[in-house]
Amino acid sequence: MNLAHILALSWARSLEFLRDRGTVAWNFALPLLMVAGFAVIFSGPGKPLFTVAVLAPETVPLSADTHPFLGTPAVNFYREASLEKAQAKVQRHRIDLAVDLVRKQYWVNPESHNGAVLEQLLHGVAGEPLRRQEVQGARIRYVDWAAPGVLGMNLMFSCLFGTGYVIVRYRKSGYLKRLNATPLTAAEFIVAQLLSRLLLVILVTVAVYLGCNAFLNFRLEGSAWTLLLVTLVGAYAMIALGLLVAARVTSEEFAGGLLNMLSWPMMVLSGVFFSIDGAPAFVQWLAQWLPLTPMLEAARAIMLDGAGLLDPSVQQPLLQLSAMALLFTLLGALGFKWTQD
Amino acid sequence: MAALLEARALVKQYPKVRAVDGVSFEVPAGICFGLLGPNGAGKSTTVEMLEGVAQPSAGEVLFRGESIRSRAARYREKIGIQFQSTALQDFLTVRENLRLFQALYPKKRPLDELIAVCRLEEFLDRDSHKLSGGQRQRVLLAIALVNDPEVVFLDEPTTGLDPQARRNFWELVRSIKAEGKTLVLTTHYMEEAYELCDDIGIMDHGRLIARGSPQRLLAEHFDDSVLELPAADALRAGSELPFVLRGDWAELSTRDIAGALEVLRRAGAPLGQLRIRPRTLEDLFLELTGKELRA
Numbered sequence: 001m002n003l004a005h006i007l008a009l010s011w012a013r014s015l016e017f018l019r020d021r022g023t024v025a026w027n028f029a030l031p032l033l034m035v036a037g038f039a040v041i042f043s044g045p046g047k048p049l050f051t052v053a054v055l056a057p058e059t060v061p062l063s064a065d066t067h068p069f070l071g072t073p074a075v076n077f078y079r080e081a082s083l084e085k086a087q088a089k090v091q092r093h094r095i096d097l098a099v100d101l102v103r104k105q106y107w108v109n110p111e112s113h114n115g116a117v118l119e120q121l122l123h124g125v126a127g128e129p130l131r132r133q134e135v136q137g138a139r140i141r142y143v144d145w146a147a148p149g150v151l152g153m154n155l156m157f158s159c160l161f162g163t164g165y166v167i168v169r170y171r172k173s174g175y176l177k178r179l180n181a182t183p184l185t186a187a188e189f190i191v192a193q194l195l196s197r198l199l200l201v202i203l204v205t206v207a208v209y210l211g212c213n214a215f216l217n218f219r220l221e222g223s224a225w226t227l228l229l230v231t232l233v234g235a236y237a238m239i240a241l242g243l244l245v246a247a248r249v250t251s252e253e254f255a256g257g258l259l260n261m262l263s264w265p266m267m268v269l270s271g272v273f274f275s276i277d278g279a280p281a282f283v284q285w286l287a288q289w290l291p292l293t294p295m296l297e298a299a300r301a302i303m304l305d306g307a308g309l310l311d312p313s314v315q316q317p318l319l320q321l322s323a324m325a326l327l328f329t330l331l332g333a334l335g336f337k338w339t340q341d
Numbered sequence: 342m343a344a345l346l347e348a349r350a351l352v353k354q355y356p357k358v359r360a361v362d363g364v365s366f367e368v369p370a371g372i373c374f375g376l377l378g379p380n381g382a383g384k385s386t387t388v389e390m391l392e393g394v395a396q397p398s399a400g401e402v403l404f405r406g407e408s409i410r411s412r413a414a415r416y417r418e419k420i421g422i423q424f425q426s427t428a429l430q431d432f433l434t435v436r437e438n439l440r441l442f443q444a445l446y447p448k449k450r451p452l453d454e455l456i457a458v459c460r461l462e463e464f465l466d467r468d469s470h471k472l473s474g475g476q477r478q479r480v481l482l483a484i485a486l487v488n489d490p491e492v493v494f495l496d497e498p499t500t501g502l503d504p505q506a507r508r509n510f511w512e513l514v515r516s517i518k519a520e521g522k523t524l525v526l527t528t529h530y531m532e533e534a535y536e537l538c539d540d541i542g543i544m545d546h547g548r549l550i551a552r553g554s555p556q557r558l559l560a561e562h563f564d565d566s567v568l569e570l571p572a573a574d575a576l577r578a579g580s581e582l583p584f585v586l587r588g589d590w591a592e593l594s595t596r597d598i599a600g601a602l603e604v605l606r607r608a609g610a611p612l613g614q615l616r617i618r619p620r621t622l623e624d625l626f627l628e629l630t631g632k633e634l635r636a
Contacts (some may be wrong), residue, residue: 008444012430012437019432173428178484181394181422182445183414339394 001191005184009192010199011090015199027204029340031154035147035212050114053080055100067101069125075118097122106217118137120287131189148299149272151205156238156266157230158201160259163193164242171246171339180338186313190243197239198232205231221306223328226314227299233321234295240328241291266292294320345370345523346391346492350400353386353547362387363400368540373514373524375538375620377531379630384527385425385496385546391525392422392494404492418446421490425497428467435480436465439487446488453550459483475506482513488509493517495526499533501595511536516530531622541622545630555622562628563620568593568601570615577610 018024045173054062054070054077062079064071080086086098087107096114097123098107106122107117170176179189211216220227241262250257264273269283270292287293292316301307307314353361360366361383368374378384386603389395391402393409393416429438436452443449456462457475459479462471469480478498485493493512499507507530514537518524528534534541535555543551543558551558575584575591581604584591594603598617605612 005445008441012433012441015437016430016432033550170428174424174426175428175430176395178422178424179445181392181417181420181424182442183417183447184445 001185002183005188006192006195007258009184009189010196012100013166013193013196014200017196026265027154027236028208031150031205032211033210033218034150035143035208038078048268050075050097050118051095051120052077053095053098054078055080055083055086055098055102055287057102060101065127067099069122072121072125104144111338127138137269143216144304145300146273147209147216147218148303149295150293151209152234152270152296152299153267153272154208155201155205155235158204159197159238159243160240160245161321163197163239164246164259165252166194167243167246167257168249168252171250171337172252177291178337184336186336187333188255190336193243194236194239194329197242198235201239202228202232205235218303220303222302222308222314226307226309227302227308230295230314230318231323233318233325234291234298237275237291237295237321237325237328241324243291243332244328244335247332248337262290269293271296285319288320291324292319294318344368344403345405346525347403347406348391348400349403351387351397351402351565352399353383353390353395354398355577360547364544364547364549365400365547366542366552368492368523368525371399371518371521371524372539373537375526375528375534375541376430376544377541378624382544382630384544387544388494388496388525388527391422393417394422396521407561417475418448418488419490420492420494421485421488422494423478423485423496425500427481429477429480431468431470433469435461435469435472438469439483442484444539448488450487450489455483455486458486458516460509470516470620473506474502475509476500478506478510478566479513482510482517490522491530492523492525495524497527497529497546502528506512507533514536531626535622543626543629550627550629556623559622562625563618564630565594565596567618567620567624568595568598568615569618570605570610574611574614575605578605578608581608589591 032059052075054063054080057065058079060066061193062070062077069078080098081189083098083100086095086100094303097118100106106119108119140245141257167176245258245262246255263288270290271287272292274303297309298314298317298321300312301311305313309315309318346368348364348366350359352359353531356399363494364383364387376384383443386395390397393402393413396410401522404412404416404419433441439452439455443452456465459482461476461483463477469477470601472480482495482498498514499510499605502510511533514524514526518537526534526537532597538555539632540554541552541558542549553561569590569592570584572584572586572589572591573594578584582593582595582601584593593601600614
């Protein structure tokens with residue numbers, strides 16, 4: 001393998017990407033906008049994690065003095081006059097719980113996970129131990145949980161489409177045919193594409209992370225270097241998946257369809273916006289075959305739980321990602337075709 | 342002269358069609374060899390097998406007497422190719438594209454030389470996707486020359502160019518030929534083949550049906566000239582002269598121009614737009630393949 005070939009091609013591809021201002025701007029703007037959007041909608045000062053309706057006379061203040069549960073942090077307690085309305089809101093998941101201080105009873109939707117958590121908190125207050133409530137409810141903002149998902153999703157799209165779609169375009173336009181007429185080998189071409197895209201997505205992801213962190217102050221319990229390693233291996237696996245899709249395809253439309261078929265299940269099943277812990281076992285099993293799933297599991301373990309490199313919650317997803325990356329690279333290289341014929 | 346490149350009984354079989362059917366020829370060093378043929382004749386496939394881009398189903402290509410298949414990597418370093426339609430990498434300047442391709446070869450022709458030979462000075466730092474058709478072809482030619490190749494393949498290099506750009510490109514090709522390089526050219530333009538090629542091969546239905554210098558082939562196949570008149574004027578001569586209609590014009594092939602003119606004069610045919618021309622490669626092509634070249 002000729003290093004000069006790889007570097008020349010990587011450099012050319014990187015220049016092509018960086019000078020395509022629209023694409024670069026979009027790569028930065030999309031995750032920034034999404035994270036900012038989540039921050040505004042779900043977190044930040046005065047944006048609690050849970051919402052609880054309280055039915056109580058106007059004269060009774062909604063404070064811990066009235067009832068210890070009303071002092072729970074990260075819960076938005078608001079006054080509701082109509083029991084009927086409060087019940088309907090609970091039923092439709094618009095709020096997480098309704099507490100009637102007059103009748104000494106509460107309403108919860110058995111289908112609501114948030115409601116179940118609040119119920120536990122409520123029982124905890126009545127029973128006594130307050131500490132547990134604080135840990136569970138107060139520290140993790142939704143944006144802390146969603147940020148890895150949003151950044152991972154952006155990275156996934158950039159890796160899949162930035163390699164898969166681009167290579168199919170190269171093949172269709174005859175550029176690959178021209179490269180094939182030079183001493184460049186398929187392996188050199190593939191490695192060059194991998195390197196270029198890897199470098200660019202890591203730079204973009206780190207820049208977006210730091211940019212968002214400046215005003216959101218993400219929770220990062222573990223090591224930033226471990227997080228970077230997970231991002232690198234995850235990005236490699238997804239670039240390799242893009243290369244595999246593009247190995248033989250000659251139509252941009254078909255490639256777009258295939259890439260969408262891969263990216264949308266990842267959006268839904270890999271835990272970008274919400275956890276699939278409650279999903280059927282088959283769905284959870286399927287999600288494990290998508291590279292974004294282990295990447296986000298490891299990233300969240302590092303960011304939220306402070307897991308280290310040797311922790312199984314990081315090590316196992318990393319091994320899974322590495323295996324996927326090698327498998328996709330191997331299959332992509334073996335199946336690679338320069339021309340449309 | 343010893344053959345630099347040799348096609349030996351080349352066959353290319355696709356599932357439903359035999360695109361090339363046993364083609365053999367030799368290309369001596371230092372000449373410009375033109376391969377002509379109607380669409381679907383198999384000339385592009387033949388050239389792709391010569392370039393090593395496509396693999397023959399049977400037969401072989403020899404470069405300096407050795408099979409190119411056994412020394413594929415080395416062969417690629419010795420040749421330069423200008424494909425008919427090649428996209429360059431977007432957002433890269435002409436200079437950056439040249440540097441990129443230069444980096445892929447062990448032997449590199451100095452950039453300054455390439456720029457001078459292909460006259461790229463004016464648009465060297467322009468994005469390659471902002472070039473005109475003629476400029477683009479000059480860049481692609483320069484890329485074909487980055488490794489200072491022994492053989493340069495030019496596949497329909499002037500298709501789509503205006504007459505001025507085409508003639509400018511011919512000048513470049515002549516200067517490259519003057520450096521002693523061997524050129525293999527495919528073209529739809531008979532005038533181009535006549536101007537640039539020392540030797541031509543005409544293909545039809547996957548076979549080579551004629552081979553020789555343009556002058557020799559014309560001399561072998563024709564000993565007459567062509568008289569052309571607007572169709573309406575030619576009809577005045579009735580059936581006495583066997584005119585053949587070609588659109589609005591009628592053509593008469595004859596060895597006796599004076600006799601034909603006398604018949605037309607007697608019939609009172611207007612001769613104001615009369616044209617007499619020698620036989621061209623276009624005529625040869627029609628005679629051999631029965632098809633218009635661009636059909």
